[in-house]
Amino acid sequence: xxxxxxxxxxxxxxxxxxxxxxxxxxxxxxxxPEAVRTWIEANGFxxxxxxxxxxxxxxxxxxxxxxxxxxxxxxxxxxAPYALPPLTFKxxxxxxxxxxxxxxxxxxxxxxxxxxxxxxxxxPAMLQVDAADEAVDAAISACTRVRDLVNTPxxxxxxxxxxxxxxxxxxxxxxxxxxxxxxxxxxxNFPAIHAVxxxxxxAPRLISLQWGDTSHPHVAIVGKGVCFDTGGLDLKxxxxxxxxxKDMGGAAHAIALAEWVMARxxxxxxxxxxxxxxxxxxxxxFRPGEVIQTRAGISVEIDNTDAEGRLxxxxxxxxxxxxxxxxxLDFATLTGAARxxxxxxxxxxxxxxxxxxxxxxxxxxxxxxPLWRMPLWRPYWRYLTSSIADIANxxxxxxxxxxxxxxxxxxxxxxxxxxxxxxxxxxxxxxAPGRQAGGEAQGLRAAFAMLEARTRP
Numbered sequence: 199x200x201x202x203x204x205x206x207x208x209x210x211x212x213x214x215x216x217x218x219x220x221x222x223x224x225x226x227x228x229x230x231p232e233a234v235r236t237w238i239e240a241n242g243f244x245x246x247x248x249x250x251x252x253x254x255x256x257x258x259x260x261x262x263x264x265x266x267x268x269x270x271x272x273x274x275x276x277x278a279p280y281a282l283p284p285l286t287f288k289x290x291x292x293x294x295x296x297x298x299x300x301x302x303x304x305x306x307x308x309x310x311x312x313x314x315x316x317x318x319x320x321x322p323a324m325l326q327v328d329a330a331d332e333a334v335d336a337a338i339s340a341c342t343r344v345r346d347l348v349n350t351p352x353x354x355x356x357x358x359x360x361x362x363x364x365x366x367x368x369x370x371x372x373x374x375x376x377x378x379x380x381x382x383x384x385x386x387n388f389p390a391i392h393a394v395x396x397x398x399x400x401a402p403r404l405i406s407l408q409w410g411d412t413s414h415p416h417v418a419i420v421g422k423g424v425c426f427d428t429g430g431l432d433l434k435x436x437x438x439x440x441x442x443x444k445d446m447g448g449a450a451h452a453i454a455l456a457e458w459v460m461a462r463x464x465x466x467x468x469x470x471x472x473x474x475x476x477x478x479x480x481x482x483x484f485r486p487g488e489v490i491q492t493r494a495g496i497s498v499e500i501d502n503t504d505a506e507g508r509l510x511x512x513x514x515x516x517x518x519x520x521x522x523x524x525x526x527l528d529f530a531t532l533t534g535a536a537r538x539x540x541x542x543x544x545x546x547x548x549x550x551x552x553x554x555x556x557x558x559x560x561x562x563x564x565x566x567x568p569l570w571r572m573p574l575w576r577p578y579w580r581y582l583t584s585s586i587a588d589i590a591n592x593x594x595x596x597x598x599x600x601x602x603x604x605x606x607x608x609x610x611x612x613x614x615x616x617x618x619x620x621x622x623x624x625x626x627x628x629x630a631p632g633r634q635a636g637g638e639a640q641g642l643r644a645a646f647a648m649l650e651a652r653t654r655p
Contacts, residue, residue: 204309275304276632279322306338348637379403395475410467421452422530430503447624535599562644
């Protein structure tokens, strides 16, 4: 595996990089030469989290220091690649391998820039890494995969391109792939996926990838692949439509997670399902008030064509459930209500299994990749009632929008099937250390850690 952007193998010109926090700042400063102490004091550097300072030497720069709060938090180092000049640095004085791994991960995430259409004005500072750490580098690659997929505009990241990427991944890792598209969706009983995508000039499809030994535990991973969401005939306002290239963020997470599992060769059997569509406006667009059938045999009245994600997911979840996996996970940029409840940084986790939810949350704490469990409050089923169909895909109430969306999905998960759903934003509204504005992986590192932990005796 090649090194991620921002990391470099041994360099003779690498400068020392010191890590300090406020509690250890005084002792570290006092151990420096007098000229360096004077420089630190003149710059008022106190080791505050996110701060960096170049250190002077006789012939120029002698190194740099980075202030941290939590040395095991990768984002403690995310600002450094662009806060420091484009030189090469090497960690010094770090004895804990976990801290070195966190710094490596944070540096790789912080060095990321989406450069398909516009080159960044400068290159990041490089971090020298002496030893191989494929686990960390795979994490960086997975997060980068999500960011790249979400950041790419829809004309270059539609259903066709998602299929192509899945095929390339399958070929690389020896996986099997099947794609059901266009009218074949109706013939093979995926009517809800077809209904949402039928108005687009790009045919809707279900991408299915299978990998792994049949003797290993089976995990199904489903991702919402709405490559652009106009809202359909319930058209979004311009502000709401502006970033809807990211509405395939769930698919990006699912693809990246499956690819990560395969790259690390976890002893799991993986089924990846991506219903890939564009929710477009056209003569054949599905309409409010229509009743559509679903793979599970549950009829759905369309209350709002902008609640399309749950429609494509319900067919995919039903199909995944037919295979009786040990665990069923889905990722989706499903509701704005989740963002109202938890903001942009915390994905909303729903699960019908307390142990699965607890493990995913605990892994999120350990990985500094947080998520928050929300309730499947079943009395709110009243918000999805229909007088002419089994259920509706929405209703007039604005209450508990994220909860009702999760309840809708749960209806299509077979009884007794362990399932967890992550409602992700997949986006950074503004730049933050280690997090460039644009596409973002959320809950992904926690999900991989959970799956990895489930493979241990």
